[in-house]
Structure formats: structure tokens, C-alpha cells
Amino acid sequence: MAASAPPPVLPPQTLRSSQIADLLGWWLGRRRRFRVIGQSMQPLLQPGEEVLINPQAYRQRLPQPGDLVVAQHPGQPDLRLIKWVAYRQGEACFLRGLNETASTDSRTFGPVGRAALLGQVICRLP
């Protein structure tokens, strides 16, 4: 039988709004908030929207394909990116934008190591 291509992972379609527990986590310093700049995560996230991330998310487990993440740009450590994990190979994640024609991502800068992931995006704020 001929081999066939692996099924593609679908990008995230939704991101929930924050709940009381998320706000409490933020207040306790267990969540960090960021403001989205740029258009590569449209239509899910619009420029100017804010999100909360869990910086501890990948301490115990590896990122999964489909996760929304905030990562450091491999070539510009002071530049934070918001992307989704298209696939993972070992500890390296291949990151993509949602609006692919408007995205600079792993197609340009290659896979990103686990250490460069600043956390998982868990909800929008508010």
C-alpha cells in the first residue's frame, strides 16, 4: 500500500473570554497579559486585543499541535510573537500565523525551541 501524507492539524478556531479564575490567576501573578500587534492572527485575534498566557504551561508538559503560544523570536530575543503550534518535532515547535499571507513565522525563522516559548495563550482579556 502506498504511504500517504499525515493528516494536517487544524489551526485554533476559537479562544474563550476570561473567567473569574483567569482574573484571579492574573491577580496572583500566575497569568501574564499581552496586547496583540499585527494582523497575522486574524481572524481569531484582532490587533489591539489582549490575551492572558500561562507562563507555567510547558514546565511539565510539551506543547501540543494546535496550541496558541507566545514565543521569543529566534533572531530577535526582545521580540515576542504570538503564533500557533503547527507541529512539534522532539522539543522543537514549528510555529505558524493564522492569516498566513500576513505572517512571518517558522517558514521564515525555522522551528523554535521549548525554551523560547514564554507560555500558552489561554484566553482573551476581558
Added chain:
Amino acid sequence: MLKQAISQFQTWFPAPAVHAHCDGPCGVYDPSSARVAAEAVLSMTKKLLDLEPPAAGDKAASIAYHNTFSRYTAIKEEQAQITKDELLILWTDYFKPVHLEQFPDLHDTFWKAAKLCSACKVEVSLQHAHELMEAVQKIHGIFWATKNRDVSWYTAS
């Protein structure tokens, strides 16, 4: 109430930025860029196969031979990678689930074409270089069919 308070807080204390970085949503796709690179792979493969080794003891001819061989190989390698990059951009950026319904073997076609790019890098294979051109031609047909445009296949060489 809580939502309003958060919104007010966000206005007063803007959050640090995360970049959903943009390099221009041009949306311009054309399989011809893959075709040009694949043609270069085929051309370099032919040239490598046609290259005659120099007579033993002719140092100048030997240097020229190895220099030419290296250049052809480097170009073949580079153009095969460009072909792969161009195909992957088409596959992942242009094609949408609706196209998959129209062409159920779309994923398999691209996957095999990308594998052929790798084979053309690893080998000096006329067969695989021709198969890569055939794969790019097939993708050309699929691509323009999704746009309901009749664009005939042609090659530069």
C-alpha cells in the same frame, strides 16, 4: 461592571506587546516560481550527467572539472530547496479545505513532490528530476483549475 473595570484598567495600563508579525498580505501565488526552480534542477542534473571527467594527469583540466562539478551540484541543491519552499508555500498558504474536496489527492501530490525535491538534492537522477517536473506540472493544473483559469503549461528551457 467587571468587564468595564478591566477595559478601563487596560486603557490606563497597556499590556506589553506580542507581535502577530506581518510581512505584507499580498496573497499573490503562482506555481511558476516552483516550475522555474524545478527546471533548473533538471538542467543541472543533465549537465552533471553529461560532464566528462578529465584525462588523468591533466591538473588544469582536473581543477576545471571539479570546479564545474561543484558549481552544478551546488546550484542543483539550491534550486531543489527553492522548489520545495515554493511548493510548501502553495500547499500550506494557498490551498484551503474546499480545494481538498475538489482534489482529494492534493496532500499526497504535494507530499510526493516535496519528497522528489529531496531526492533530487541527494541524487543525480534524471528520472527523479523529470518526475519532479511532472509533479510541478500536475500542481500547476490543480492550482489554475481552482481559479477557474485556463493557463497552459510551458517551460522556459
